[in-house]
Amino acid sequence: MTYIITLGLIGLFMLGIPIAMSLGLTGLIAFFIEQGSRMNIPMIAQRMMYGINNFVLLAVPLFILSARLMNTSGVTTRLFNFATTIVGFLPGGLGHANCVGSLIFAGMSGAAVADAAGLGQVEIKAMDEAGYDHSFSVAVTAASSTIGPIFPPSIPMVIYGLVGGVSVGRLFLGGVVPGVLMTAALMAMVWLYAEKRGYPKTPFPTFRQIVKACVDAFLPLMTPAILLGGIWTGWFTPTEAAAVAVAYALILGTIIYHELGLRDVVQVFADSARDTAALGFIVAAASFYGWLLMRTGAPTAMAEGMLEFSRNPLVLLLIINLFLLVVGCFFETIVALLILGPILLEVTSKVGIDPVHFGVIMVLNLMIGLLTPPFGVVLFVMVQVGNMSFEEVVKATWPFIIPLLVVLFMITLWPPLVTWLPNLVMS
Amino acid sequence: MKKRLEQINAAILFLMFLITFFQVVSRVVLATSSVWSEELARLTYVVMVFLGAALLVRDDGLIRVTVLTDRVGKRAGKIFRILTDLFCVPFVAVMTWGAWTNTRVNWTTYAPTIDWLSFGYVYLAIFLSGLLMLWYLVGNLIRDTRTTLGTPSQGPEGWQ
Numbered sequence: 001m002t003y004i005i006t007l008g009l010i011g012l013f014m015l016g017i018p019i020a021m022s023l024g025l026t027g028l029i030a031f032f033i034e035q036g037s038r039m040n041i042p043m044i045a046q047r048m049m050y051g052i053n054n055f056v057l058l059a060v061p062l063f064i065l066s067a068r069l070m071n072t073s074g075v076t077t078r079l080f081n082f083a084t085t086i087v088g089f090l091p092g093g094l095g096h097a098n099c100v101g102s103l104i105f106a107g108m109s110g111a112a113v114a115d116a117a118g119l120g121q122v123e124i125k126a127m128d129e130a131g132y133d134h135s136f137s138v139a140v141t142a143a144s145s146t147i148g149p150i151f152p153p154s155i156p157m158v159i160y161g162l163v164g165g166v167s168v169g170r171l172f173l174g175g176v177v178p179g180v181l182m183t184a185a186l187m188a189m190v191w192l193y194a195e196k197r198g199y200p201k202t203p204f205p206t207f208r209q210i211v212k213a214c215v216d217a218f219l220p221l222m223t224p225a226i227l228l229g230g231i232w233t234g235w236f237t238p239t240e241a242a243a244v245a246v247a248y249a250l251i252l253g254t255i256i257y258h259e260l261g262l263r264d265v266v267q268v269f270a271d272s273a274r275d276t277a278a279l280g281f282i283v284a285a286a287s288f289y290g291w292l293l294m295r296t297g298a299p300t301a302m303a304e305g306m307l308e309f310s311r312n313p314l315v316l317l318l319i320i321n322l323f324l325l326v327v328g329c330f331f332e333t334i335v336a337l338l339i340l341g342p343i344l345l346e347v348t349s350k351v352g353i354d355p356v357h358f359g360v361i362m363v364l365n366l367m368i369g370l371l372t373p374p375f376g377v378v379l380f381v382m383v384q385v386g387n388m389s390f391e392e393v394v395k396a397t398w399p400f401i402i403p404l405l406v407v408l409f410m411i412t413l414w415p416p417l418v419t420w421l422p423n424l425v426m427s
Numbered sequence: 428m429k430k431r432l433e434q435i436n437a438a439i440l441f442l443m444f445l446i447t448f449f450q451v452v453s454r455v456v457l458a459t460s461s462v463w464s465e466e467l468a469r470l471t472y473v474v475m476v477f478l479g480a481a482l483l484v485r486d487d488g489l490i491r492v493t494v495l496t497d498r499v500g501k502r503a504g505k506i507f508r509i510l511t512d513l514f515c516v517p518f519v520a521v522m523t524w525g526a527w528t529n530t531r532v533n534w535t536t537y538a539p540t541i542d543w544l545s546f547g548y549v550y551l552a553i554f555l556s557g558l559l560m561l562w563y564l565v566g567n568l569i570r571d572t573r574t575t576l577g578t579p580s581q582g583p584e585g586w587q
Contacts, residue, residue: 016496017511018489020480024518045526045553052476053469058447061440061472236451243447269437276440276472277479278490284476332490374494 002298005030023285027292051287059158061276062242066249067109068268071118073253073260075220080122082217088202092194095140096187098123102144103183106151107224116145116381135396138386142378143400146367151179156363163341166355168238169231173422174356178411185403286338299343306347313351317412328369357415443471463540477556485563505575512568523557526550
């Protein structure tokens, strides 16, 4: 039974059956084997509805919406110009601007793909025009897009919070320091490349230029402040913060910048509803599947097996990291969180690892998975945005995985990098 | 019809946003917390996911792993797609059947905070979305079977 439910699922994934349908079909077969013809059929729809009838999950469509609205309303260009002014004078200037721009955009979006596909286009175009190697521009864009779901807000952290019963507000705050560290690590890598290849830098900005850049980007820059400030002060929950972000993005795009027409807005809502359904249907099907998986007792057995191996938190975390890096190569982030999240949390909570600490580690791990073949979603986006072959993108991007691994290692070894801020603010 | 359904789903998302935003405004600005908004927003989300999933079935837009299927030839790819749709049918059919039972059973079970909203309505939306998925799956199957049988295999890229 355990084999059917695990290996069967992987087999269906590999055949190219949609993830949600694979989860549903494997669950159905296991359910039938368990209960035979007396199978409680209404239970399937009930479990699916129960799995997504959750207010925390509503943050997902709303953050998808706000990121799309920002991308469509010219906010991304303003942000990139701002980033170029403040860090462009460093060697390899636009490469740094790419990283900083992604960090700022991460403060309003919760998905790496929104960053890679939206801001990425602006970044790659600017870097191409300034004479950077195209493969370098694509690699920096791909790597820096993974900051999106680490620095708050974050769609993967919403999902982790949901499956693990962990405060999403705390998880968001836990991602702040690691997000900044990732930016710094990637900038160090850009610096190395720039020195080696003699990449250009822009002149040091004058005071007037700095003021102008700040004024131009002031309103978009307020988004992260409003989001984090609101969650911080307890004015609104993460889901409500997402609704506020959408309202803010709508006002910026329509009334202030006049770049969003009614037709654009309708299109953005239709596209976001589509993305929402694609993710939500997986969550619904995974909820049915997960319920059956729990009944087989396999997760508990797996957790006990891991605990028998070692009860040292650090050893366990390192093993889990290795395991997740492999998983990240093959699994979609949300699926990995939905299925493995509860199992791994059972292990880590038994040896006293903070669930917020583990959440950030797990998400960062899966974000690295977005950059690793054969199933790295950001790589696929880069093939389209950067107009390169998959192999070329992989070859260009892999060195930039190293700084991300360094950050992963740092936050694994030293938990306060994650837990300090949420404990300070929300104690 | 597809365009119309997409617009309906966009409108449901807009409604969900309005309700959630209203919830913040009513609490922070008007200092009265609304009791019904959270539940209504959640249920609109459920409806949006199922209806949207049906539209994705039509366009082959559900998220899937394409590592293997991208590497096979055109004709094999089509056969994979036929298999995919065939595999989807039993799950969707049983889900839809169960949704219908739930619709009948819950027709008079009302949401705790909204006295006019029956859970039966939500299950009805799931049931209708399920029917729509089946309709699209069968349509895709017929189309793919026809084109697969109709086109001969082409060179090394083909079925061999």
